[in-house]
Amino acid sequence: MSMTLLERMITIGMVVLGTMMTRFIPFIIFPSGRPTPSYVRYLGKVLPSAALGLLVVYSIKDVKLLSGNHGVPELISIAIVACLHNWKRNMLLSIASGTLVYMFIIQFL
Secondary structure, three states: OOOOHHHHHHHHHHHHHHHHHHHHHHHHHOOOOOOOOHHHHHHHHHHHHHHHHHHHHHHHOOOOOOOOOOOHHHHHHHHHHHHHHHHHOOHHHHHHHHHHHHHHHHHHO
16 A cells, blocks of 8 residues: 555645654743743652652562563663662663663573
8 A cells, every 4th residue: 555645745734744743832832931830840759760760560570470571671770770860860871871781681591
């Protein structure tokens, strides 16, 4: 099934419009002269932790505790992420390190 030229142009136009809306609407809703609303500041504080929690749940959802390696690579990686995050307070460093350790463990050990 192939799209016609008009359908392709409409699709590209909708993608461009959607991208522009996500870029411009925050600046229209929250202009620079006004203070940031309290709920936006609240979301800025809680969403990073929520994202990290979501990654933990996603990473251990398929772990079988009664077969295989019993989730040891996952638990080691989670511990490394938690320790690094408590020590350095850098989410990118924590997640990247945990991912690298996990990939190393499952590939080479």
